[in-house]
Ligand SMILES: Nc1ncnc2c1ncn2[C@@H]1O[C@H](COP(=O)(O)OP(=O)(O)OP(=O)(O)O)[C@@H](O)[C@H]1O
């Protein structure tokens with residue numbers, strides 16, 4: 221592939237490895253963005269759209285999109301703020317995966333047990349901007365200045381080992397399940413930020429002719445995300461219970477209500493959030509619903 225073949229194409233940045241990579245590949249598949257990635261190549265052409273995918277480290281994607289070198293990208297909300305790109309990129313969609321929290325952590329059994337105890341000491345992190353901003357506020361509140369201020373030191377990885385190695389009194393790192401933190405004998409004493417994966421575009425796009433394609437891809441990605449979040453709930457209910465049933469399954473706009481051959485009954489079909497389905501079914505049973513069925517969505521537009 222020569223670089224000339226990228227001319228006029230929408231450049232779409234995807235995390236090349238790490239926690240967000242696999243989910244991004246399934247979003248591309250669900251959006252019918254077809255590509256063949258050649259071994260070791262980080263740029264590849266999409267077969268069925270004027271798009272090229274650029275596989276980059278998640279932390280580099282905000283700058284590429286913010287500076288307009290790349291038109292669209294998927295990355296974490298956390299790394300947008302860490303790269304100070306929040307004024308240069310627009311978060312078009314929250315994607316509901318890659319959920320984690322950037323937390324201040326200290327050894328479970330140590331003398332430091334609060335943020336105020338940790339202020340003025342050594343903190344190791346890969347998020348030096350966010351950790352710096354967080355502790356600047358704490359230091360200011362406690363009146364710490366000059367040499368008394370919290371020392372933030374950058375490391376590129378294995379942050380959780382820093383306390384055990386004697387490099388730090390506390391760390392600032394991402395937590396999802398908490399397994400990594402607990403395995404390192406640490407616990408959280410403060411939250412700097414909550415994060416999830418987001419679809420981003422340049423706030424001031426360089427290639428305005430690509431706006432319709434950006435909107436099309438955004439709508440497809442939104443459909444894939446919604447299909448993962450919702451299921452279809454279908455059931456029969458006595459007609460007299462319609463108001464109660466509609467309140468339990470209101471749908472996104474309104475439930476679909478169909479007559480049955482039996483005059484006193486109706487069938488209802490409604491989109492409901494996957495996470496709430498057990499409770500919703502309990503409630504439907506309690507008002508006399510029968511034949512309740514749940515269907516997964518392959519894809520949708522909302
Ligand atoms: N444990 C986690 N659970 C959920 N999301 C996470 C987790 N760790 C990181 N993330 C999200 O994924 C983004 C990329 O983090 P990750 O550690 O996967 O990247 P990486 O450093 O490029 O990959 P690798 O860790 O393989 O070197 C983070 O900025 C954050 O938004």
Ligand SMILES: O=P(O)(O)OC[C@H]1O[C@H](OP(=O)(O)OP(=O)(O)O)[C@H](O)[C@@H]1O
Nearest residue numbers: 239377378394395396397398399400401
């Ligand atoms: O709370 P948990 O579910 O344990 O997740 C937290 C861990 O996940 C991330 O690292 P990752 O495993 O992606 O590897 P990395 O250290 O190479 O970034 C993050 O840096 C934490 O170390």
